[in-house]
Amino acid sequence: MLAAYMDVHNLGSKPLRLVSASSDAFGMVELHRSQLVNGMSSMRPAGEQTIAAGGTLAIRPGGLHWMLMDGRRALKPGDVAHFTLHFADGSKADVTAPVRSSVPEELR
Numbered sequence: 001m002l003a004a005y006m007d008v009h010n011l012g013s014k015p016l017r018l019v020s021a022s023s024d025a026f027g028m029v030e031l032h033r034s035q036l037v038n039g040m041s042s043m044r045p046a047g048e049q050t051i052a053a054g055g056t057l058a059i060r061p062g063g064l065h066w067m068l069m070d071g072r073r074a075l076k077p078g079d080v081a082h083f084t085l086h087f088a089d090g091s092k093a094d095v096t097a098p099v100r101s102s103v104p105e106e107l108r
C-alpha cells in the first residue's frame with residue numbers, strides 16, 4: 001500500500017481550500033484520515049481541507065495521508081513521483097516526492 005506525506009504551506013493572505021491531488025504515477029489520489037477505533041487503525045476519506053492564511057496543513061502519519069491507488073508504473077526507492085495539488089480558487093501547486101520504502105524519521 002502506498003501513501004504520500006507532505007506539509008502544505010499557505011503563503012498567501014487568504015484561506016486556501018485544498019480540493020484534490022493528481023499524479024503522473026497514480027490513477028487515483030485521495031486524501032484520507034487515519035483514526036483509532038477500539039484500538040484498531042482505520043481510515044476514511046477526509047474530504048476538502050481549508051488552510052488558513054499563513055497556515056500549514058500537515059499530511060503526516062497518524063493523521064492525514066494521500067492514498068495512492070491505481071499505480072501506472074512500478075516505483076522503487078530513489079524514484080520520484082510528481083503530484084499536482086488542486087485548490088478551489090483554480091490555483092495549483094506541483095510537488096515532487098521521493099519514493100521511500102518507509103516513512104522517513106523527520107515525518108514521524
Ligand SMILES: [Cu+2]
Nearest residue numbers: 032043065067
Ligand atoms: Cu488511506
